[in-house]
Amino acid sequence: MSRRPSLARLLATVLVAVLAALSATAGPASADALSDRRKAAEQQAAANQKAHDQLAASLEDINANLAQAVLDLQTVEQRLPAAQTELQEAAATLERSQREAAIIAARLQDAKDQETAIGTTIAADADKSAQIRVAIGQMAREAYKGGGGVSSVSIVLDAQSTEDFIQQYGLVATALRTQSQSLDALRQIEAQDRNNEARLVAIRERVTELKAEADQKVVEADQARQAAADRKAEIEQLVAQQAEKKATIETEKAATEAEQARIDAEAAQVAAELAQIIAAQRAALEAAAKAKGKKVAAAGPIGNSLFANPTSVNPIYVTSEYGMRMHPILHYVRLHAGIDLRTYCNTPIYAGRAGTVQWAQMRFGFGNQVMVDHGFVNGNSLMSSYNHMTSFVVRAGQKVNQGTLLGYSGNTGTSGACHLHFEVYVNGATVNPRPLLGL
Structure with a gap:
C-alpha cells in the first residue's frame, strides 16, 4: 500500500520535469526564430533606407522630377525581390494546404466509411439480438406449457423403455444446451453492441474534428491563394513601374546633360565673381599696408x-x-x-x-x-x-x-x-x- 502513492508521486514529478523541459526548449526556440526574423527584417529595412539616403544625396545636381524617378526606381527594385520571395512562399503555402486538405479529406472519408460500417454492424446485431430473444421466449413458453422444468427423475419414471429414456434425455439436454447457447450468444452480441456504440461515438467525434480541420484547410488555402494572387499582381505592377521609371530616366538624360553644363557654367561664374572680390580685397589690404609702410603677412x-x-x-x-x-x-x-x-x-x-x-x-x-x-x-x-x-x-x-x-x-x-x-x-x-x- 505504501509503494503506490510513492510511485504515483514519482511519475507526477517526472511528468512535470518533462513538461518543463519541453516548454524551456520549445518556447525560447520559437521566440528566437521570431526574433531572428524580426531582426532580419529590421536590418533589411535599415539597409534599404541607407541605400535610399545615399542615392538621394547623390541626386543633388539633377532636377526634382528626374531625381524622383531615380528614387522611385530604386524603391521598386528593392521591393521586387521581396515580393517575388513572398509569392514563392504563398505558392508553397497553397501547395502545402492543398496537400494537407487532400490527406484530411481521405481521413474524413475513411472515418465516414467506418461510421457507416459500424452503424450497419450495430443494426445487424440488433436484428440478431431480436431473433435470439424471440427464440428464447419461445423456449420459455414451451417449457411453461410443459409444466415447467423437466427433472431427471421424471424422465426415468415416464420413460416406456431404455430407448425412450435415451431419446427424452437427449431432447432435454439439447434444449437446455440450446437455451444456454442462445443466452451466451445474446450476452456476446450485447457486449459487442456496447463496444460498437462506443466506437461509433468516437468515430462521430473524429468525423466532426476532421470536418473542422477540412474547413480550416479550405480557409488557409483560400488565404494563400489570395496572397499569391496579390503578390503576382504587385510584381506585375512593379515590373510596369520599373519600365516606366527607366523610360523616364532615359528621356531626361539629355536634359540632365544640359543642366550639368549650366551648373558647371554657374559654378565657374561664382568662382570668377569670388576671385574678383578677393582680388579687390587683397588690393585694398596691400594699399592700406603700403600706406603704413608695412607688408601684408x-x-x-x-x-x-x-x-x-x-x-x-x-x-x-x-x-x-x-x-x-x-x-x-x-x-x-x-x-x-x-x-x-x-x-x-x-x-x-x-x-x-x-x-x-x-x-x-x-x-x-x-x-x-x-x-x-x-x-x-x-x-x-x-x-x-x-x-x-x-x-x-x-x-x-x-x-x-x-x-x-x-x-x-x-x-x-x-x-x-x-x-x-x-x-x-x-x-x-x-x-x-x-x-x-x-x-
Missing part, C-alpha cells in the same frame, strides 16, 4: 572648428560628403563641392560665422543662395555659401553674426530633396567643410 594654416552648426538639426547630420563621386545618371565622376546637411523643408538656416552677406539671390543649380564673406583668417579669404533655400531673409551688404537667421531650407535649384548644401571657400576655392565645422 603671408597666408598661414586656416585652422579647424571655425563654423557653428548652420542648421536646426542638432547634432549636425551629414548626408553627403565633400569629394569626387559618380553621377548616378550620366555615370561620370565629378566634384561634390560641399557637404549636404540634414534639414527639413522650411526649417531655419543660420550663419555659421560672423561676416557680411555678399549676395542673396537665385542661382541656377544652387537655387536660392546666400554667400557670406567672413573676411581674412590668418591671411586667407574665407567665405561660405548656403544653398537650395526656400527663401532668405537677408540682403547683400548686411552684417551678420554667428547664428543670425539667413533664411529657410528648401529644395530650389537642382536638388532632389530638402537639405542644406553647405560650401566653404578658402581663397576662392572650395574646401571640405567637415573639419571647419568641428566634425
Whole structure:
C-alpha cells in the first residue's frame, strides 16, 4: 500500500520535469526564430533606407522630377525581390494546404466509411439480438406449457423403455444446451453492441474534428491563394513601374546633360565673381599696408572648428560628403563641392560665422543662395555659401553674426530633396567643410 502513492508521486514529478523541459526548449526556440526574423527584417529595412539616403544625396545636381524617378526606381527594385520571395512562399503555402486538405479529406472519408460500417454492424446485431430473444421466449413458453422444468427423475419414471429414456434425455439436454447457447450468444452480441456504440461515438467525434480541420484547410488555402494572387499582381505592377521609371530616366538624360553644363557654367561664374572680390580685397589690404609702410603677412594654416552648426538639426547630420563621386545618371565622376546637411523643408538656416552677406539671390543649380564673406583668417579669404533655400531673409551688404537667421531650407535649384548644401571657400576655392565645422 505504501509503494503506490510513492510511485504515483514519482511519475507526477517526472511528468512535470518533462513538461518543463519541453516548454524551456520549445518556447525560447520559437521566440528566437521570431526574433531572428524580426531582426532580419529590421536590418533589411535599415539597409534599404541607407541605400535610399545615399542615392538621394547623390541626386543633388539633377532636377526634382528626374531625381524622383531615380528614387522611385530604386524603391521598386528593392521591393521586387521581396515580393517575388513572398509569392514563392504563398505558392508553397497553397501547395502545402492543398496537400494537407487532400490527406484530411481521405481521413474524413475513411472515418465516414467506418461510421457507416459500424452503424450497419450495430443494426445487424440488433436484428440478431431480436431473433435470439424471440427464440428464447419461445423456449420459455414451451417449457411453461410443459409444466415447467423437466427433472431427471421424471424422465426415468415416464420413460416406456431404455430407448425412450435415451431419446427424452437427449431432447432435454439439447434444449437446455440450446437455451444456454442462445443466452451466451445474446450476452456476446450485447457486449459487442456496447463496444460498437462506443466506437461509433468516437468515430462521430473524429468525423466532426476532421470536418473542422477540412474547413480550416479550405480557409488557409483560400488565404494563400489570395496572397499569391496579390503578390503576382504587385510584381506585375512593379515590373510596369520599373519600365516606366527607366523610360523616364532615359528621356531626361539629355536634359540632365544640359543642366550639368549650366551648373558647371554657374559654378565657374561664382568662382570668377569670388576671385574678383578677393582680388579687390587683397588690393585694398596691400594699399592700406603700403600706406603704413608695412607688408601684408603671408597666408598661414586656416585652422579647424571655425563654423557653428548652420542648421536646426542638432547634432549636425551629414548626408553627403565633400569629394569626387559618380553621377548616378550620366555615370561620370565629378566634384561634390560641399557637404549636404540634414534639414527639413522650411526649417531655419543660420550663419555659421560672423561676416557680411555678399549676395542673396537665385542661382541656377544652387537655387536660392546666400554667400557670406567672413573676411581674412590668418591671411586667407574665407567665405561660405548656403544653398537650395526656400527663401532668405537677408540682403547683400548686411552684417551678420554667428547664428543670425539667413533664411529657410528648401529644395530650389537642382536638388532632389530638402537639405542644406553647405560650401566653404578658402581663397576662392572650395574646401571640405567637415573639419571647419568641428566634425
